[in-house]
Amino acid sequence: MRISTGPLTSPEIAYDISTAVERHEWPDIPVISRTNFLAVFDNPPPGQTRERYLGYLDGKPVGFLVLRFPELDNVENVEIALQVRPECRRQGVGRALFDLAVERARARGRKHVQGETVDRHPGGRAFAQSVGARAGLSEVRSRLDLTTLDEPRLAELMDDAWKHAEGYRLKRWVGVPPDDVIDGVAYLESRMNADAPIGDMNWEPERMDAERIRQAEQARARRGRIGYQAGALIGDRLAAWTYIGSDVDEPAHAWQSTTIVDPDHRGHRLGLLVKIHNLAHVRELKPSLQMIDTFNAAENTFMIRVNQEMGFRAVDALIDWQVDL
Numbered sequence: 675m676r677i678s679t680g681p682l683t684s685p686e687i688a689y690d691i692s693t694a695v696e697r698h699e700w701p702d703i704p705v706i707s708r709t710n711f712l713a714v715f716d717n718p719p720p721g722q723t724r725e726r727y728l729g730y731l732d733g734k735p736v737g738f739l740v741l742r743f744p745e746l747d748n749v750e751n752v753e754i755a756l757q758v759r760p761e762c763r764r765q766g767v768g769r770a771l772f773d774l775a776v777e778r779a780r781a782r783g784r785k786h787v788q789g790e791t792v793d794r795h796p797g798g799r800a801f802a803q804s805v806g807a808r809a810g811l812s813e814v815r816s817r818l819d820l821t822t823l824d825e826p827r828l829a830e831l832m833d834d835a836w837k838h839a840e841g842y843r844l845k846r847w848v849g850v851p852p853d854d855v856i857d858g859v860a861y862l863e864s865r866m867n868a869d870a871p872i873g874d875m876n877w878e879p880e881r882m883d884a885e886r887i888r889q890a891e892q893a894r895a896r897r898g899r900i901g902y903q904a905g906a907l908i909g910d911r912l913a914a915w916t917y918i919g920s921d922v923d924e925p926a927h928a929w930q931s932t933t934i935v936d937p938d939h940r941g942h943r944l945g946l947l948v949k950i951h952n953l954a955h956v957r958e959l960k961p962s963l964q965m966i967d968t969f970n971a972a973e974n975t976f977m978i979r980v981n982q983e984m985g986f987r988a989v990d991a992l993i994d995w996q997v998d999l
């Protein structure tokens with residue numbers, strides 16, 4: 675078997691490899707549409723550059739590598755996504771692409787190569803260990819099944835939460851946050867980056883401001899992703915914020931991402947309030963939705979408990995890895 679690597683020649687090839695791997699790694703998550711996948715190429719998040727490569731087995735492309743280089747902060751890091759077609763594994767393509775990732779990381783002055791593997795198949799973990807990576811953070815993926823949602827329970831949780839949240843009001847929006855909350859969103863997103871558990875990963879809080887939030891959201895929209903959001907305000911101050919993202923081409927599935935309560939406003943059940951409010955929001959605007967997945971650091975017991983109260987159930991475990999160069 676002859677192994678080689680080279681720059682990505684066509685996004686279409688990347689789509690075919692990537693979706694074959696995704697189907698295998700995440701069989702319960704619908705794969706991204708070709709349109710949404712291709713749109714990422716021209717619309718990366720602000721403050722990030724990417725390089726993409728293919729790995730070949732006897733001249734046939736079977737592996738795909740993406741390197742994401744943060745440019746505004748975390749400039750010593752590079753995140754990699756390395757995928758090899760399931761039927762072409764254990765022949766050295768993964769290793770060849772990893773060696774290339776290290777070479778590119780060094781060439782661009784990066785000191786930490788970071789990646790993640792899912793525990794569903796043992797290969798990812800074995801591979802990470804074989805290249806000398808160390809486990810930095812354990813994560814759990816949990817799922818909320820909207821077809822069996824316990825609505826009376828959610829209403830009860832909401833009523834109970836309000837008893838602790840006197841004086842706060844809820845607000846919802848889609849996409850770029852409106853002017854009255856965008857600075858608050860930037861502040862909370864910075865806090866999120868500072869407060870969320872990161873285990874032993876080398877990661878500095880991303881610096882956020884209204885303009886970066888706006889650009890990130892505009893880039894997401896161009897990638898075909900809609901951000902459904904809700905916040906809790908007291909006076910004109912945003913005290914909590916939560917985000918659900920879903921691709922326009924994807925009818926059934928969405929991702930619950932950031933939820934953050936300002937440290938000055940914790941203890942008022944605002945996390946639960948904004949999450950349940952936003953769940954109603956997304957279901958109203960996207961009635962075809964059937965499932966929402968979310969990732970949490972395994973040590974983030976507070977957020978996991980909130981999720982479990984809402985009906986989220988753990989379905990998968992992940993590990994974030996790091997190789998220090």
Ligand SMILES: CC(C)(COP(=O)(O)OP(=O)(O)OC[C@H]1O[C@@H](n2cnc3c(N)ncnc32)[C@H](O)[C@@H]1OP(=O)(O)O)[C@@H](O)C(=O)NCCC(=O)NCCS
Binds near residue numbers: 755766769
């Ligand atoms: C991880 C992945 C990229 C490895 O690709 P690959 O082409 O099979 O990797 P290689 O053949 O170069 O394997 C290199 C070494 O990793 C280890 N390894 C890889 N898969 C393994 C498995 N299933 N069981 C045990 N060891 C394994 C072995 O030590 C192997 O060397 P060996 O075959 O000489 O024993 C591939 O399994 C994949 O696409 N997984 C899903 C995505 C992922 O987890 N990516 C990694 C993090 S970004």
